[in-house]
Amino acid sequence: MKIFRVHVLWIVLVFMSLDVVSAQRLLLTNATIVDPADRTEKKGSIVIEGNTIQSVEEMVIEEFDGDVIDVEGKWIIPGLYDMHVHSYGNMGPNRSIGEFLMTPMVSRRMLYSGVTGFLDLFSVEDFIFTLRDTQRKDGMEGADIYAAGPILTATGGHGTEYGIPTRVVNNPEEVEKEIGELIAKKPDVIKLVYDNVPGRMPTVNLETMKAVVQESNKHDIPVVVHIGTWQDIRDVVEAGAHAVTHTPEEPLPDDIIPLMLEKGAAIIPTLCVQTEFLNLIQDSTLLESPLLTEMTSADLLKSYKDTSAFAPGFKRWLKAQERSREDLLNTIRALGEAGVPILVGTDAGNVGTFQGYSVHREMQLMVEAGLSPWNALESATTRAGAFLGLSAGVSEGSVANLVVLNQSPLDDIGHTQDIHMVVYRGKVVDRPSMLSVGGGE
Ligand SMILES: [Zn+2]
Structure with a gap:
């Protein structure tokens, strides 16, 4: 019994150390890093550990324990x-x-x-x-x-025309019920249609719209409202969408x-x-x-x-x-x-x-x-x-979703189409396999 316990401990230790070693590290070096959050462009390197950006360094990193990719002459933007x-x-x-x-x-x-x-x-x-x-x-x-x-919409409203099920709300009681089920x-x-362009499909009334916004806010979920007119925008923004x-x-x-x-x-x-x-x-x-x-x-x-x-x-x-x-x-x-x-x-x-x-x-x-x-x-x-409540970006602690570009997106925003490499959660994406039908999964 004692021997067994020793073995268990040993196995646990081996797995723990494997875990430490396998936390994948990646260094993207010599890049021009474009940070939309503070609108800066700087030369530097991005250190990634697992799926997170561990640090952004402006100095040259001589030694690195992990994979190194030199992206000299490229620009890095967040995913x-x-x-x-x-x-x-x-x-x-x-x-x-x-x-x-x-x-x-x-x-x-x-x-x-x-x-x-x-x-x-x-x-x-x-x-x-x-x-x-x-x-x-x-x-x-x-x-x-x-x-x-689903889209929350009125009976016969936009969203009901596609033949796929959605959630219909015509009054505050229905809102409470439908959002209650949806929250689970x-x-x-939460997506709502509030579209009062004349001649379009029926839409929820003001009272129902307000109830949707209120109920979503109560559950701390952002509301995105499909609108048609400027008055629609006034109504939903006043309501707190x-x-x-x-x-x-x-x-x-x-x-x-x-x-x-x-x-x-x-x-x-x-x-x-x-x-x-x-x-x-x-x-x-x-x-x-x-x-x-x-x-x-x-x-x-x-x-x-x-x-x-x-x-x-x-x-x-x-x-x-x-x-x-x-x-x-x-x-x-x-x-x-x-x-x-x-x-x-x-x-x-x-x-x-x-x-x-x-x-x-x-x-x-x-x-x-x-x-x-x-x-x-x-x-x-x-x-x-x-x-969406995510830490997206090119700074410490951001999730390591990055796009490496061949040309500067600041010279011409069209250059975002000239992609050298995509990094998703700290791993370089095998882009060609993303277009193969079925793929690896
Ligand atoms: Zn749409």
Whole structure:
């Protein structure tokens, strides 16, 4: 019996020491480190232990116990986020051509493109939460999944038209019941539709909207509200919503900036879903981006050039984008310049967007609108991560999600597409395997 105990102790000690040795260490050295949080660019090295950035050093590290990768002449930014995704796949303007990928494959494409986390804002709730929980528990190759689950919406409201189950709320009693059930599944955010654009589908009334915001705040879960009009934004921001998503098409009224600043409300503008379809039609060279063509089926990209085969609804949508694009860009410039927090979200899954790739375009559109590359980078990295309660960044203690670029994203934000390497939770991603069907898991 005594001998047995000694053996057990010995085995425990061996495993403990193995554990210490196996905490993987990685040094990325000689990089230019771009930190969107404090808007600095400096030469240095990043020391990673396990899945965390242990330190950022400006001096040369002579000796290192672990893997060393020299990234001389490269730029390092934090991993990107897409804060508005429907992670089933990609839809084109011709309804018979699309990519039905499902969330695991979408999350691999995301990682390929440097997007290390994304927020799914409407999926079948049990499917997406189970997948997310499995990923958190056992790991799953691909970007980190964050999810709202269902959309809270009115009877017959936006979200009910897709034939997948969602949660309907028409009064405060229903809100309490539905959110009560939903909370048990630990949604990362609560998604609500409050959209009073005339002629659109029915939407929840003011009282119900307020109850959703109140109930979510009570449980300390951020609310993201799909809005349509500036009055919608006034209502939900006054009520205490954390973020609105989409940008109203009319010019920005004067009272919105002070209100959003006072309440600390963020906007996820979704410039991609609201303008990029038109951009792709007017400038077909956008369809030839190397990053996009590597990731997306040639048939789907080609379908954007065959305008005669577009579904009728999409032709109308192009007209709407023509009317509103300039106002949208002006609005985003004004909001961003005034310091309203912007979070990059693309509404990927809709026409004009591509899972993963569109994050890069959303940043480019922000810069085209007149904002700085710094604001675009912050919106897609540190600020987005913070909204989800994560330590995203390139400083000590941040989760080691990084994108190494061949060219400076500050010279041209389009350079975020020129990816040398992606690091996810402290490990270099085998990017080609992220595009293979099925992959390693
Ligand atoms: Zn959406």
